[in-house]
Amino acid sequence: xxxxxxxxxxxxxxxxxxxxxxxxxxxxxxxxxxxxxxxxxxxxxxxxxxxxxxxxxxxxxxxxxxxxxxxxxxxxxxxxxxxxxxxxxxxxxxxxxxxxxxxxxxxxxxxxxxxxxxxxxxxxxxxxxxxxxxxxxxxxxxxxxxxxxxxxxxxxxxxxxxxxxxxxxxxxxxxxxxxxxxxxxxxxxxxxxxxxxxxxxxxxxxxxxxxxxxxxxxxxxxxxxxxxxxxxxxxxxxxxxxxxxxxxxxxxxxxxxxxxxxxxxxxxxxxxxxxxxxxxxxxxxxxxxxxxxxxxxxxxxxxxxxxxxxxxxxxxxxxxxxxxxxxxxxxxxxxxxx
Numbered sequence: 001x002x003x004x005x006x007x008x009x010x011x012x013x014x015x016x017x018x019x020x021x022x023x024x025x026x027x028x029x030x031x032x033x034x035x036x037x038x039x040x041x042x043x044x045x046x047x048x049x050x051x052x053x054x055x056x057x058x059x060x061x062x063x064x065x066x067x068x069x070x071x072x073x074x075x076x077x078x079x080x081x082x083x084x085x086x087x088x089x090x091x092x093x094x095x096x097x098x099x100x101x102x103x104x105x106x107x108x109x110x111x112x113x114x115x116x117x118x119x120x121x122x123x124x125x126x127x128x129x130x131x132x133x134x135x136x137x138x139x140x141x142x143x144x145x146x147x148x149x150x151x152x153x154x155x156x157x158x159x160x161x162x163x164x165x166x167x168x169x170x171x172x173x174x175x176x177x178x179x180x181x182x183x184x185x186x187x188x189x190x191x192x193x194x195x196x197x198x199x200x201x202x203x204x205x206x207x208x209x210x211x212x213x214x215x216x217x218x219x220x221x222x223x224x225x226x227x228x229x230x231x232x233x234x235x236x237x238x239x240x241x242x243x244x245x246x247x248x249x250x251x252x253x254x255x256x257x258x259x260x261x262x263x264x265x266x267x268x269x270x271x272x273x274x275x276x277x278x279x280x281x282x283x284x285x286x287x288x289x290x291x292x293x294x295x296x297x298x299x300x301x302x303x304x305x306x307x308x309x310x311x312x313x314x315x316x317x318x319x320x321x322x323x324x325x326x327x328x329x330x331x332x333x334x335x336x337x338x
Contacts, residue, residue: 001072002108002116003099010040018113023106031100032093047097050088057087059138063130063191065090067179070126072116080129080140123244123252126178126193134190180283183316185263187276192259195243197282198235205231205331231320233288235280241310248304253312260316263292278318285337290320 004018004027012035016024028035036042057065065087069076079090086097095101099115108114125144132140181194205228212222241248263276279289294317299309324330 001069001075001104002102002106002114003075003096004102004108005099005113005115006040006043008040008044009038012037012039015039019102019106019108023103026103026106027100030103031095033100043100046093047085047089050092051085053088055088055092056084057091059133061091062087062138063133065094066129066133070121070178070180071118073119073121073125074117075115076121076125076129077145078115081142081145121178123178130179130191130193182281183260184279184281185259185276186278187263187267187274188259191281192256194237194239194256196237196239199238200236201233203231203233205229228326229320230290231288232293232317233280233320234294234315234317237314237316239312239314241304241312248310249306257297257312257314260292260314261295261297264295277321280316280318282337285335286323287337288318288320289323290318293317293319 006015012024015027019027025035028039031043033039033042033046066076066079069079078096079086082090082096089095089097102108102114102116110117128144129140132138132144177195177197179193181197183192183194184190185192207228208226209223210226212224239253241253244250244252263278267274267276275291277289278292280287294315296315298313298315300311300313302310304310
């Protein structure tokens with residue numbers, strides 16, 4: 001993902017010189033702008049209007065905006081440390097207050113004004129930012145990006161402001177979709193992040209009908225609608241315990257597995273029995289909300305330094321409890337990832 005810094009005096013011709021004349025319309029469309037000579041002025045006027053409205057963005061919208069930058073640490077930091085106007089610009093137009101989005105099909109050479117370094121965010125920085133937004137204050141501590149991680153991978157110290165990809169081999173072997181796949185539990189009120197996509201998805205719906213008794217002179221039986229569903233999906237995740245930090249002793253895999261298993265049990269508050277309602281998010285979209293009816297773990301070798309298996313297959317089954325009314329119209333209008 002790339003963003004281009006834009007100045008207030010930038011003209012449409014200067015933009016064309018950077019992105020190419022044939023790409024200008026695509027760039028303008030991606031940012032909700034119309035063609036005009038003083039494109040920089042038009043952009044900043046729109047940002048000024050947004051600021052004048054005093055729009056505030058809720059923390060879940062901020063989290064969704066932030067998750068799209070997990071593959072570019074410079075964009076992630078810029079978004080995380082932004083003002084309320086920056087968050088509003090991201091939510092409304094998917095741009096920054098001083099930078100416009102470049103469509104994925106357009107590749108700009110690295111320069112001073114181009115953001116998007118292709119270096120993934122480290123798991124520790126990602127976890128701390130997410131915990132900050134989901135915490136009591138719903139804010140991100142700026143010192144997160146200044147911390148130094150004294151851990152060593154392959155003999156090299158790793159700074160939390162940089163990705164571990166150039167320094168150790170683990171992220172060269174695995175493409176980690178940080179923030180793309182996560183599970184939310186109402187009991188824990190937290191997100192669980194998976195280092196992989198589900199192996200496959202077997203999704204579907206069914207309808208039940210009652211067959212009426214045979215009637216005289218009736219060619220075929222009458223069917224009376226009874227109910228639909230419930231929709232039930234099994235997600236299978238295949239991952240390695242080294243996928244978080246490169247050290248399988250970090251405890252991240254265990255936390256993920258135990259937290260998933262816990263959602264199959266209730267929480268007792270006196271005489272109250274509270275069960276978890278979970279939501280599986282894929283690419284920031286609610287794929288299914290419901291109750292977890294099954295959680296299975298299969299371990300395979302090799303054996304790690306802590307004396308336990310390194311490879312794991314985790315299967316979760318969720319039975320839908322839809323947050324919205326389901327009927328012909330709502331199901332027909334659902335998106336692809338929904």
